[in-house]
């Protein structure tokens with residue numbers, strides 16, 4: 001076990017965490033950055049070698065490497081103990097290769113990003129059905145898709161790069177089914193005329209799979225096959241049809257990773273951490289930046305990270321150009337959220353025997369009669385498995401309107417030795433401040 005002190009701890013080395021660490025370190029703060037992934041860069045940058053990344057990504061990763069921020073990779077934060085009014089925060093993290101880090105700090109920046117949203121429908125757990133993040137990861141790991149018949153279904157801009165990459169990798173993308181109606185997609189695209197670089201990027205992706213229909217107002221209603229996906233049923237407002245395919249990639253948007261923030265008591269609104277102008281949360285000493293505060297893309301994550309980093313370093317005011325950039329990108333994010341809101345039909349695709357919690361193999365019928373996610377967990381084990389509700393939690397919210405249950409430590413699966421260290425750290429914090437709690 002190693003115990004250190006830092007002026008600022010950043011959890012998450014994605015675009016937001018990197019920008020936050022750079023800003024705080026450049027303002028002469030001792031910064032420790034923790035990320036459970038083996039590489040820095042978060043969901044979007046970490047899978048690629050720095051040389052193949054775009055200019056912006058390279059600039060930020062270079063800037064981070066030139067600072068003296070201490071970046072600890074392969075380290076999962078499992079507990080955060082908040083004590084005292086002055087922002088006395090203890091972060092407990094488990095090293096994947098063994099050992100526990102305990103870091104005391106007056107300022108914590110939560111930059112834990114977002115995860116994929118999965119919509120349950122009959123057959124969604126069949127081999128051959130994957131989220132777009134899974135498909136991207138397989139591609140980056142060199143999986144072969146040449147000649148495979150692929151259906152891409154979901155919503156929003158994130159399905160476009162997947163369609164482009166799979167086409168580029170030799171897959172036969174049969175259809176890209178965008179659930180949002182034509183008018184919503186058209187209006188969103190027109191609203192991007194004030195952000196021509198984003199529009200251009202979308203057009204480049206679309207050109208890469210130009211021979212494939214981009215069917216708006218269309219969604220997958222079920223996947224079929226015995227041991228392996230063999231085909232999908234697709235519908236729009238007028239008709240329904242079937243398509244044979246080897247791979248189905250779904251992407252129904254992202255969900256902010258708010259568990260850590262909720263655990264320490266930060267206020268959330270609409271599923272994201274609520275922050276003020278300085279990216280400060282409702283808990284003194286704790287800031288949040290990036291997609292944990294709402295889904296808005298890389299540019300917004302970086303802007304928020306920069307503001308949070310500067311705020312923890314005691315900046316008296318927010319850089320006005322950064323505040324303007326953040327505001328403009330938040331407007332785009334809100335438009336995107338409205339345009340690609342999930343349609344009602346997706347909430348009723350799951351049948352009685354459709355698995356909702358795939359870790360514990362719990363079907364819809366086993367939980368439909370409960371009042372909330374807590375009951376479903378206690379009596380039917382929905383959300384009790386390895387992913388701890390990260391996949392089925394948002395699905396339960398979509399299907400039944402249930403809010404997520406209480407978050408408890410450990411925040412990630414942890415070794416027993418880590419738990420005992422966390423307990424000791426908690427006891428030490430309470431001894432120093434009798435009002436402390438975690």
Ligand SMILES: Cc1cc2nc3c(=O)[nH]c(=O)nc-3n(C[C@H](O)[C@H](O)[C@H](O)COP(=O)(O)OP(=O)(O)OC[C@H]3O[C@@H](n4cnc5c(N)ncnc54)[C@H](O)[C@@H]3O)c2cc1C
Pocket residue numbers: 011012013014015016017034035036037041042043044045075076077078111112113114115116132133134136158161162254257260289290291292296297298301411412
């Ligand atoms: C599956 C997926 C696919 C995407 N594909 C694209 C794409 O193709 N194009 C595009 O423009 N955008 C894409 N995005 C969106 C893009 O990744 C985000 O806009 C951007 O990465 C947000 O940056 P962030 O710093 O807020 O979060 P992230 O980049 O998600 O970084 C958060 C980091 O926090 C770390 N973390 C979380 N919890 C802990 C913990 N307890 N302990 C330690 N570390 C922790 C994670 O390992 C992660 O590295 C995708 C997002 C997802 C989830």
